[in-house]
Amino acid sequence: MAPTTALTADQVDARLHELIVIDVRTAGEYASGHLPGAHNIPLDRLDTALPALKTAAGRGDLLVVCASGARSATACRRLADQGVTAATLTGGTTAWTQLGHDLHRPAGTRSPWAMDRQVRLVAGSLVLAGLIAGQRWSAARRLSAGVAGGLVFSALTNTCGMAGILAKLPHNQPGAADLDATLAALTDR
Secondary structure (H helix, E strand, C coil): CCCEEEECHHHHHHHHHHEEEEECCCHHHHHCCECCCCEECCHHHHHHHHHHHHHHHHHCEEEEECCCCHHHHHHHHHHHHCCCCEEEECCHHHHHHHCCCCCECCCCCCCCCCHHHHHHHHHHHHHHHHHHHHCCCHHHHHHHHHHHHHHHHHHHHCCCHHHHHHCCCHHHCCCHHHHHHHHHHHHHC
């Protein structure tokens, strides 16, 4: 198994020109702003991208990035299991921007909501729907209880099943041509 390291935003800033940056957030999150030069490979497409990532890792150091560092840490572990060395950005793009570093936002692109905002909207809507429907049908309150339980589980395990489901929605998916172009850029570099 290959080692995984964590780099701070300032360490990444000093080495950004020499790192191959892989952003494992959804296409929508990536479009809302990413580290300069980052390539978008959503976490659920990591296995598809493995050959290209192995090639890229042979040419330089990989840095895996997400919003908070949780998904990138998962990606680094999965890559390490395949013998690919990668570092993660501690605190993700959130820490990057908090320290005053800029994100690249392509001109003319519509910026979808960040995944955590999408999760809050859906979870809140489901809880509210369960409470309102529970006024007429008491069994509907189970919906609110189920969402609450899911949120507690999400916090305790630092995972989010709802985010996994929302990531599969079309507005959160890269086009096939986008992913193909990213993989080609990683192998042809």
